[in-house]
Amino acid sequence: MSLRLDKLGVVIALLVAYGTLVAPFATFRANRIVPGEAKSILAALPVGAGVVLLGLMVVAAAIILLKTPALLRLAAAAVSLGAIALFIGLTATYLTPPENTYARVSPASGFWVLLFANALLAADSITRLRPRPGVRVLLLLATLAGATAILVSGLWDGLSILKEYAGRADVFWLEAGRHVALALGSLFASVVVGLPLGILCHRVEPLRAGVLNTLNLIQTIPSIALFGILIAPLGWIAVNVPGAAAIGIRGIGAAPAFVALFLYSLLPVVANTVVGLAGVPREANEAARGIGMTDRQRLFGIELPLAMPVILTGIRIVLVQNIGLATIAALIGGGGFGVFVFQGIGQTAMDLVLLGAVPTVVLAFAAAIVLDALIEMNTPSQNRGRTA
Amino acid sequence: MRAWLPSLLRAALLAILLAFLVSPGWFEPLLKPLVQDNAPAIYNQGSLLTLTLLHLRTVAIATIAAIIVAVTLAILVTRPFGAEFLPLSRSLVNVGQTFPPVAVLALAVPALGFGEKPTLVALFLYGLLPIFENTLTGLTTLPPSVMEAARGAGMTDRQRLFRVELPLAMPVILAGVRLSVVISLATATIGSTVAAKTLGEVIIAGLQSNNIAFVLQGGLIVGALAVLIYDGLSAIEAVLARRAGL
Numbered sequence: 001m002s003l004r005l006d007k008l009g010v011v012i013a014l015l016v017a018y019g020t021l022v023a024p025f026a027t028f029r030a031n032r033i034v035p036g037e038a039k040s041i042l043a044a045l046p047v048g049a050g051v052v053l054l055g056l057m058v059v060a061a062a063i064i065l066l067k068t069p070a071l072l073r074l075a076a077a078a079v080s081l082g083a084i085a086l087f088i089g090l091t092a093t094y095l096t097p098p099e100n101t102y103a104r105v106s107p108a109s110g111f112w113v114l115l116f117a118n119a120l121l122a123a124d125s126i127t128r129l130r131p132r133p134g135v136r137v138l139l140l141l142a143t144l145a146g147a148t149a150i151l152v153s154g155l156w157d158g159l160s161i162l163k164e165y166a167g168r169a170d171v172f173w174l175e176a177g178r179h180v181a182l183a184l185g186s187l188f189a190s191v192v193v194g195l196p197l198g199i200l201c202h203r204v205e206p207l208r209a210g211v212l213n214t215l216n217l218i219q220t221i222p223s224i225a226l227f228g229i230l231i232a233p234l235g236w237i238a239v240n241v242p243g244a245a246a247i248g249i250r251g252i253g254a255a256p257a258f259v260a261l262f263l264y265s266l267l268p269v270v271a272n273t274v275v276g277l278a279g280v281p282r283e284a285n286e287a288a289r290g291i292g293m294t295d296r297q298r299l300f301g302i303e304l305p306l307a308m309p310v311i312l313t314g315i316r317i318v319l320v321q322n323i324g325l326a327t328i329a330a331l332i333g334g335g336g337f338g339v340f341v342f343q344g345i346g347q348t349a350m351d352l353v354l355l356g357a358v359p360t361v362v363l364a365f366a367a368a369i370v371l372d373a374l375i376e377m378n379t380p381s382q383n384r385g386r387t388a
Numbered sequence: 389m390r391a392w393l394p395s396l397l398r399a400a401l402l403a404i405l406l407a408f409l410v411s412p413g414w415f416e417p418l419l420k421p422l423v424q425d426n427a428p429a430i431y432n433q434g435s436l437l438t439l440t441l442l443h444l445r446t447v448a449i450a451t452i453a454a455i456i457v458a459v460t461l462a463i464l465v466t467r468p469f470g471a472e473f474l475p476l477s478r479s480l481v482n483v484g485q486t487f488p489p490v491a492v493l494a495l496a497v498p499a500l501g502f503g504e505k506p507t508l509v510a511l512f513l514y515g516l517l518p519i520f521e522n523t524l525t526g527l528t529t530l531p532p533s534v535m536e537a538a539r540g541a542g543m544t545d546r547q548r549l550f551r552v553e554l555p556l557a558m559p560v561i562l563a564g565v566r567l568s569v570v571i572s573l574a575t576a577t578i579g580s581t582v583a584a585k586t587l588g589e590v591i592i593a594g595l596q597s598n599n600i601a602f603v604l605q606g607g608l609i610v611g612a613l614a615v616l617i618y619d620g621l622s623a624i625e626a627v628l629a630r631r632a633g634l
Contacts, residue, residue: 007472120476123483127475220614222574224581225591225607232422232600324488328578331595341494345582350498357491364486372482 008124009064015117016064020057023110026091031102032160032349038108044091053087056080057114064121070128077122084114085150092158104160106351133373140369144362160351161358164340172340176359178254179336182329183322183363186258190265190318195311197266198273199299208274215267223260223325227332230256257334261325265318272314276307309379316371323364327356398619405612408605409437419601429601431590440609443586446579447572450508454515455565462523463549478524481517489514489575497582507579507586514575515568522564526557559629566621573614577606 024038025045042050056079063076092105126139156162165172201208221229234255238245280303288298304311330338340356343349408415412430419429430436464470465477489510496506530553538552554561580588587606594602 124476220611222577228603327490353494
């Protein structure tokens with residue numbers, strides 16, 4: 001271990017120093033919507049705990065600053081993240097006066113800066129270690145398991161975001177289910193329709209430009225407008241098509257949201273299918289024809305498997321985008337995590353906004369990691385570099 | 389006939405858009421059937437033209453800021469000095485895209501208050517990603533022979549960057565800018581959920597009063613703007629690409 005400075009480390013160490021020494025770690029508020037009092041690490045934690053956290057950050061900063069092995073840096077990031085997560089829980093118990101149910105303790109800018117700096121460090125050391133896709137998914141699972149363990153242990157229960165949750169646990173899980181159903185359901189529908197459409201566009205040249213241009217046009221309509229515009233035709237269908245209302249088609253609510261997400265999803269799926277199929281090497285197709293494969297065998301045996309990484313990339317774009325866009329469904333009564341975000345904006349209660357925003361980000365992030373791993377596993381090994 | 393048809397359609401779209409913005413009253417009969425009884429068919433809580441200009445201004449400010457920051461960052465990480473940041477910046481771009489716009493907007497409110505500022509921040513962050521990614525692609529996929537030739541001709545690092553690398557990467561960078569502008573045009577409407585003055589105001593007013601005509605006109609103006617700006621930037625890109633001899 002030579003004593004040379006790591007350039008990225010300097011940036012991260014500065015962030016850690018700022019988050020530890022300058023920015024407040026937690027905010028204390030007498031109730032949910034009044035402005036809060038910022039507390040530094042030493043003021044927000046019992047004396048011993050505050051010193052421990054400060055010490056940990058100093059050690060971590062030293063490891064980050066120097067050129068150290070990636071594995072050590074990852075360990076430093078993991079320990080720091082764990083410590084920040086544990087100690088923010090402690091601040092809530094320490095700062096809240098006993099028997100006071102109105103007081104709110106929430107993470108302040110210092111906490112978020114430390115979280116960001118350490119996440120950056122973890123991301124950088126993982127990038128340097130270049131783990132196999134399976135290992136990356138395992139790391140994700142381990143992180144999620146850690147967070148779940150803290151949640152279940154009740155350590156975070158004193159934090160404002162969980163106080164918001166405690167008041168509406170039933171609704172939270174209901175909206176979570178709706179959010180996931182919207183995002184995954186529209187993804188599924190767009191693959192079922194988009195994949196054959198993409199194959200058709202690949203085989204029937206004159207169709208290609210028309211279909212892709214139409215789908216491109218749909219993308220230019222802002223999401224809140226598309227959600228709104230669909231209210232009219234779906235309302236009409238609900239009234240005039242027998243049985244439509246019975247299966248849940250209504251002018252407002254989940255149906256227009258589902259259709260809007262489906263329409264937005266079509267372009268990445270169709271376009272990537274076309275690009276993927278066009279990228280299949282001519283020799284592969286000719287060899288397949290040479291050994292007497294039928295068109296159908298060639299499609300399923302040669303073309304689709306070879307185009308799979310590109311098609312999966314399209315699906316990744318769609319899934320991440322849909323998880324984000326599903327928040328907008330709340331504006332037209334479609335449910336999902338957006339319900340909390342918009343309620344929170346309306347009441348200027350940021351804890352409530354966080355209750356909607358944090359799960360959305362976690363969901364999108366997890367989906368991106370899992371699908372990236374899937375894409376890499378489906379990519380032929382010569383393109384995979386060292387991880388092969 | 390095929391060659392001039394798209395240009396004609398574009399010109400017609402521009403004419404209709406301008407007519408609608410300047411004198412929305414002309415289009416009232418078209419939108420009237422969509423609203424109930426006495427509800428107004430044309431947005432009446434402000435001028436559509438003003439909102440459109442404010443919308444464009446917000447997008448322009450955010451995009452210019454995003455271009456400056458993203459291109460500078462991409463140049464830095466492709467120089468020998470910043471090479472250590474390259475792998476991380478790639479994964480950051482990937483991660484950044486997973487943050488939903490609504491969440492970014494809502495979380496920027498406590499720091500910046502309601503109105504235009506959180507919208508600018510969200511648009512800036514979203515605008516960064518495509519431009520950064522494309523600039524990176526443009527700068528890292530230059531033909532090695534050209535770079536060799538530039539070095540052989542005795543150009544300094546600085547001359548190479550400004551006379552060879554950036555001009556050659558320009559079409560790819562512009563494609564990123566185009567993507568970023570189209571995303572920002574649509575995302576800016578969401579800014580109106582935190583009280584920014586954009587065309588989203590029209591759409592949200594429509595959603596709240598159950599007025600489809602409002603939703604439709606807000607959405608279609610943004611859509612038309614996006615199509616026209618996208619085409620305009622594509623045309624500039626084609627000219628630049630021809631000049632770069634690609």
